[in-house]
Amino acid sequence: MNPQSHAFKHNVEAALDDVQLQQALRNVGRGFVVKRRSALDALPEFEALRVAARDIKDRTLARLAEHLERFEAAATQAGAQVHWARDAAEACDIVVNLCREAGAKRVAKGKSMVGEEIGINPALEAAGFEPIETDLGEYILQLAHEPPSHIIAPAIHKTRGQIADLFREAHRVHGLGEHLETVPDIVNEARQVLREQFLSADVGITGANFLIAETGSTVIVTNEGNGDLSATLPRTHIVTASIEKVVPTLDDASVLLRLLARSATGQETTAYTTFFTGPRRPEDAHGPEAFHIVLIDNGRSQMLGGEFHDMLRCIRCGACLNHCPVYNTVGGHAYGWVYPGPMGSVLTPLMVGLAEGANLPNASTLCGRCEEVCPMSIPLPRMLRAHRIREFETRLTPPRSRYALKAWAWLARRPRLYHRILGPGMRLLGLLGRRQGRFRWLPLADAWTRARDLPAPVGPSFMAQYRRTRREGTGS
Amino acid sequence: MRAALFVTCLADLFRPQVGFAALKLLEQAGVQVDVPQMQTCCGQPAYNNGDRDDAKAIARQVIETFEDYPYVVVPSGSCAGMLRLHYPELFGDEPGWQARAESLAERTYELMQFLTDVAGLAGVDATYDGTVTYHDSCSSLREMQVRAQPRRLLGTVDGLTLKEMRDTEVCCGFGGTFCVKYPDISERMVSDKVAAIEASGADTLLAGDLGCLLNIAGRLKRLDSTVRVYHVAEVLAGMTDVPGIGDGESA
Numbered sequence: 270m271n272p273q274s275h276a277f278k279h280n281v282e283a284a285l286d287d288v289q290l291q292q293a294l295r296n297v298g299r300g301f302v303v304k305r306r307s308a309l310d311a312l313p314e315f316e317a318l319r320v321a322a323r324d325i326k327d328r329t330l331a332r333l334a335e336h337l338e339r340f341e342a343a344a345t346q347a348g349a350q351v352h353w354a355r356d357a358a359e360a361c362d363i364v365v366n367l368c369r370e371a372g373a374k375r376v377a378k379g380k381s382m383v384g385e386e387i388g389i390n391p392a393l394e395a396a397g398f399e400p401i402e403t404d405l406g407e408y409i410l411q412l413a414h415e416p417p418s419h420i421i422a423p424a425i426h427k428t429r430g431q432i433a434d435l436f437r438e439a440h441r442v443h444g445l446g447e448h449l450e451t452v453p454d455i456v457n458e459a460r461q462v463l464r465e466q467f468l469s470a471d472v473g474i475t476g477a478n479f480l481i482a483e484t485g486s487t488v489i490v491t492n493e494g495n496g497d498l499s500a501t502l503p504r505t506h507i508v509t510a511s512i513e514k515v516v517p518t519l520d521d522a523s524v525l526l527r528l529l530a531r532s533a534t535g536q537e538t539t540a541y542t543t544f545f546t547g548p549r550r551p552e553d554a555h556g557p558e559a560f561h562i563v564l565i566d567n568g569r570s571q572m573l574g575g576e577f578h579d580m581l582r583c584i585r586c587g588a589c590l591n592h593c594p595v596y597n598t599v600g601g602h603a604y605g606w607v608y609p610g611p612m613g614s615v616l617t618p619l620m621v622g623l624a625e626g627a628n629l630p631n632a633s634t635l636c637g638r639c640e641e642v643c644p645m646s647i648p649l650p651r652m653l654r655a656h657r658i659r660e661f662e663t664r665l666t667p668p669r670s671r672y673a674l675k676a677w678a679w680l681a682r683r684p685r686l687y688h689r690i691l692g693p694g695m696r697l698l699g700l701l702g703r704r705q706g707r708f709r710w711l712p713l714a715d716a717w718t719r720a721r722d723l724p725a726p727v728g729p730s731f732m733a734q735y736r737r738t739r740r741e742g743t744g745s
Numbered sequence: 746m747r748a749a750l751f752v753t754c755l756a757d758l759f760r761p762q763v764g765f766a767a768l769k770l771l772e773q774a775g776v777q778v779d780v781p782q783m784q785t786c787c788g789q790p791a792y793n794n795g796d797r798d799d800a801k802a803i804a805r806q807v808i809e810t811f812e813d814y815p816y817v818v819v820p821s822g823s824c825a826g827m828l829r830l831h832y833p834e835l836f837g838d839e840p841g842w843q844a845r846a847e848s849l850a851e852r853t854y855e856l857m858q859f860l861t862d863v864a865g866l867a868g869v870d871a872t873y874d875g876t877v878t879y880h881d882s883c884s885s886l887r888e889m890q891v892r893a894q895p896r897r898l899l900g901t902v903d904g905l906t907l908k909e910m911r912d913t914e915v916c917c918g919f920g921g922t923f924c925v926k927y928p929d930i931s932e933r934m935v936s937d938k939v940a941a942i943e944a945s946g947a948d949t950l951l952a953g954d955l956g957c958l959l960n961i962a963g964r965l966k967r968l969d970s971t972v973r974v975y976h977v978a979e980v981l982a983g984m985t986d987v988p989g990i991g992d993g994e995s996a
Contacts, residue, residue, distance in 0.1 A: 634920025
């Protein structure tokens, strides 16, 4: 996916004017928040789990290479083939070659954010394959030629009516295309179409929520079971996973799984949690003949040990998106790349470059709600600030902001001058605004007064008044 | 008990009465208050916009100005949070300054928190005839853990009824320079906040941070709302005989 994060401000305007998007955001944004709250209320040990989860990830990341090697050995032992990819291009090459070797035509794809990150669909299409998304949300977006707008609910920005319209158009070739009114009708029609795709696919590609070092297993959680069908029906199963997904043991994974569903959708557990360990064995009734795991770095080892290290704890639950007032106002597409919301505003500049992504860390009020709900206790506001510091230090901050900030800081460091200039200044402003109590417009304050009045200062500054009362009070 | 009052730049310049209300409340709680004259701004604009050098320079100045006092009290959650959490972060590579920053941080409190948790103020002697709703500023709530304290004190104001609004913990869209860097998003967020305030049925909005208050009052007044806006300290100190924030003498 080509990053469009530089166009954030433009994207925002479009998002705010998009009536259907705003309606979709209102409908669903609150749902996840309320459901998560009640799931947490029903689990008194949530905080203890959160501490345990953080500890698991920290221990794992401290010796990541070792755990990955253990994973590779165990997976190989189970009959899987493990491939290593340094970046997106390498990962796509590996997957495309595997599809060629499998003599594939049609590829069934389970939902995978790392797949979006490396741009696997365009790579497959360019190589002559036909990738079919099997997750309902991803399928809808494939029909709409759009990227996901949320990491767990990719089509959350679409209303039911928009989806029904898309299906009516796309499903005519399947002899379908009636007008669909209800959600079950929409789901049933998608199921009917997708069933064909599962059965005719030669290769299935899925992501992985976790990689288990001790057993060499990969784990996916879904609510539709599409991941399992994508993984088990075709002859070849390819798992694409980023390297920070590894955890040492099955027990560790079970701790993280308990946090994941509750934080994401407010479910106690997702409908399907599947562990894949190697290809089918002779005694198995089902399963792929070949099982490949592509381990993708794509900038992550650069994050190890640095100021963005903690971001590698992220388990992609989407809680920070659901609780972010900015995300809920503009939706995911405005962020212009694969990962939106607070977690995306940290990751995107690291992956596409700070110059491309500089808007994102700034598009936050640092309200801290993301960190509060993050099951992995990732200090997201601190990392958004860290990006801003880099931006300032590399002079990517717009000159006007730089000068304004510098001027304010210069004055703030000269208290006597500060009070001598600003005290009378505010007094004058206060006199001008005394009758109305506010200004509808002020020179240089346009960004503020576009949407709000500026309350007028009231009288002389506190410091000026305080000095006067003290002088009077002491009688000197 | 002795404490220094950090008035904050917005209170100093836009709403001096917040400083006087804080003084009055602290004195009611039996605290002897000093107002160091060399104070200006806590450096948050520089810090949150990535200008670490200037943030550090301002932080050093604040530390020098306030470190001799047993307590520093701030009528703003975000400025208090700046001293409490972010000053120690700033000096990660300067152990000497970091120790001084940490020492100051441990003695820094948001006003409501200090009044109830440290000075043991159980109630106030004030009257307010109205129904108020209280907006939880993000930094007060999440950085300083201020939530119950202002509500407890408001419960002791004669004639005052507190009605909670929905999503009281959701940001109002101020966010320091965020509101001018992304005015369109900020406008939508403050409009949501204003809708929640109106829906609560309260006739007065209170909060503990002047940044949020200027933002919300500005939007309320632009929409010709009759909701009055005060800093919570003004109500607790019984200083509401003056126009609310954004209201003029002609109103």
